[in-house]
Amino acid sequence: MPYRIELDTELVSASIAEVATSDWQQGLPTLRGQQVVLRELRASDAASLCALLTTEEVARFISPPPTTVEGFEKFIAWTLRQRTAGAYVCFAVTLRGFDTAIGIFQVRNLGSAFDTAEWGFAIGSPFWGTGVFEDGAELVLDFAFETLGVHRLEARAAVKNGRGNGALLKMGAVQECVLRQSFKKDGVYLDQALYAILDTDWGGKRAPITEPATVRVH
Numbered sequence: 001m002p003y004r005i006e007l008d009t010e011l012v013s014a015s016i017a018e019v020a021t022s023d024w025q026q027g028l029p030t031l032r033g034q035q036v037v038l039r040e041l042r043a044s045d046a047a048s049l050c051a052l053l054t055t056e057e058v059a060r061f062i063s064p065p066p067t068t069v070e071g072f073e074k075f076i077a078w079t080l081r082q083r084t085a086g087a088y089v090c091f092a093v094t095l096r097g098f099d100t101a102i103g104i105f106q107v108r109n110l111g112s113a114f115d116t117a118e119w120g121f122a123i124g125s126p127f128w129g130t131g132v133f134e135d136g137a138e139l140v141l142d143f144a145f146e147t148l149g150v151h152r153l154e155a156r157a158a159v160k161n162g163r164g165n166g167a168l169l170k171m172g173a174v175q176e177c178v179l180r181q182s183f184k185k186d187g188v189y190l191d192q193a194l195y196a197i198l199d200t201d202w203g204g205k206r207a208p209i210t211e212p213a214t215v216r217v218h
């Protein structure tokens with residue numbers, strides 16, 4: 001939950017001048033993967049997200065999520081305002097055939113018209129290690145590079161967050177440096193690794209080179 005409602009005013013006013021209105025600002029498309037469907041958040045997602053994203057293991061290395069269903073409803077309303085303003089998008093993660101939100105992917109504009117952006121994600125722990133993250137991440141990265149027009153997509157992960165770092169590396173993110181004591185969690189400053197994926201990097205991942213069939217000459 002890297003982005004907070006307190007940033008609302010600042011992000012809305014900064015983005016209006018910079019971002020031309022695009023279709024996704026009117027409403028996010030639904031993205032379908034092998035296992036997951038990513039869609040716009042709805043107020044009714046608050047209960048499942050509150051149950052799944054407030055556990056100690058999920059929240060351990062991220063900015064504190066809301067603590068109540070009502071808090072999540074406010075967060076969801078904020079994400080929709082930010083999307084309309086062209087500053088940020090947040091997808092609900094659902095499993096194919098089920099409509100329950102089990103996690104989120106966020107992308108935030110950091111530069112001019114999303115040329116540089118930052119992504120973040122959180123998924124309920126019953127779904128860790130199942131392929132849900134990778135399936136959803138591919139959809140979000142396609143959306144970021146092809147629809148939002150991102151050139152450089154950054155992410156920060158607490159160095160101690162093994163799964164967060166492993167997930168980013170798996171998607172081809174390159175660790176560029178360590179930001180010393182850049183994140184305060186429960187009163188303790190933690191180091192964060194800064195990662196980036198460039199649009200040119202991602203083109204390579206989505207179209208892996210397949211080995212030509214070996215021709216045996218006898």
Ligand SMILES: CC(C)(COP(=O)(O)OP(=O)(O)OC[C@H]1O[C@@H](n2cnc3c(N)ncnc32)[C@H](O)[C@@H]1OP(=O)(O)O)[C@@H](O)C(=O)NCCC(=O)NCCS
Pocket residue numbers: 057058059061062120121122123124127128129130131132133134155156157158161162163164165166167170
């Ligand atoms: C981050 C998150 C979405 C990733 O989803 P996930 O299902 O756990 O991710 P995956 O299992 O697909 O990938 C994690 C990778 O890290 C690896 N990993 C796990 N623990 C690790 C550790 N301690 N050190 C290094 N790598 C580790 C896994 O082996 C896996 O790689 P593999 O599939 O090649 O084996 C999920 O763990 C989550 O929601 N965490 C809480 C919120 C959070 O930390 N968000 C990220 C902020 S950067």
